[in-house]
Amino acid sequence: MTHKKYQRMLVLSLSGDLEKNETAELERHLATCAGCRRERAALEKLNGFSTVLHDAVQVDDALLTEARSELHVLLQREARASRGGGRFMPALHIRPAWGYSLGFALTLVVGVGIGLMRPFQPGEQPRTETHPPVTTASMTSPLAGRTRITNVQFLDRGTTSGTVEFTFDAVTPVHMRGTVDDPGVQKVLVSALLNDDNPGVRLSAANAFASGTPVKSDSAIKTVMIKALLSDPNIGVRKQALAALRSMPFDDQIRAAFLATLKSDANPGLRIAAINALDPILSQPGEIDQSVRDVLQQRARSDRNDYIRLKAKAVLLEKQ
């Protein structure tokens, strides 16, 4: 038998891929062969160098974010090419509500513009309004105080009839005070958490849910928190969303969200929080289901964070 066979076995042995019976055979050979022992020492050193390279070439979050942004643009183009129109709701750069608002505003402007440019036809019947215009009497309250008027669009400039007709946006500051159990407060906080462009505002909204009175098991709030945990670009918001979810009764949806975070979140701190948040199922006696086992195996194998790798391995060993 040549030494080449044992050299092959050494390579597989050091990567942990040698069968038990082959390992025993290799050990017997190594006990008698100085050359193969030297080879093993060299390969062990090479393995150590691979670890150095592993640490040196890491995917950082900035690169991942950049790649996602570029992919998003490409997918939009792809969708337009294949369907002849926009198909992808912008999810990375334009938040959904902002996207809808922008689209609506553009439609309104174009529509009004076309309407204004359209020549008046003598004898034409007046248009039926879906939303009849309000009178100044009914507008007294909304126009009071610090209401800000923007986007005034004239429908009738009053040059012939003496009556002006227009639309506008009225933005009124509202001062609200209450607990997070209050449905009105919840509605505003949820809207801020999902739609506000300012990460500080989203963080404050998530913080309110996480640190206030424990939120009742409202499925809509829970779903919002899960969405924030899995998709908000700001780490602080995701962290607070996870904290809020931990205060809610543990169920399958929350479990799936924690698992997805453990599996995919770019931030190691959040992955640690996620694996700790899974304790209600990891610390239970008995089997864990396959979806949990798969994620733990993946993390045990490749997570860059020592704590996560060790904890995942420990749970898997315990559940064997």
Place this chain on the structure above:
Amino acid sequence: MHIIDPRVAMEDNDLIRKAQEGDTDAFEELVYRHDRSVLSIASRYVLSADEAKDIYQEVFLRVYRGLKGFRFRSEFSTWLHRITVNVCLSYKASHRSYSRPRKHDEEADDDRQSDGDIVDPAAGPDMDAVRSEIARRVDAALLDLAPKHRMVFSLRHLEGYSLKEIAAMMDCAEGTVKRYLFDATRKMRGQLKDLV
């Protein structure tokens, strides 16, 4: 109150079905669950971050175009990684002339030692510099391997996939993967003989 789409807690297969029906939000959610591993494999395979991003985009465009044909006969991640491996291997074949330094190469340029000057990591105070130099040498040796050898070595030693998983990704027998791994290790050992 506005009801939020509950897809955020869906399993992969549910997301795939949604995406197959044209739900593009579901597709993006699916991408975000798996894209780190794709970028990681690409980053270890090619020379620069830009090339890794090229591969990442090509992979997910292929997935997007081919998702309707996905029949759930394998795990989505296996299918995705198979596409990733194929894109990497073909990318290298068509871009072989490009050779750009990696980031840590540029950083180490000023005070790089000659190949024979690698010192014992325990001997010097500047561990980072030593590790950087070792990484550069190992990286260079890795990049010198044949594409399939490099892919197997990288997936096993740097990404931590099992031989079985690598065989599924490369669509070949486990024995073939073992052979690639052995050949790759032997060549790496030859390239780095002054270090090992």
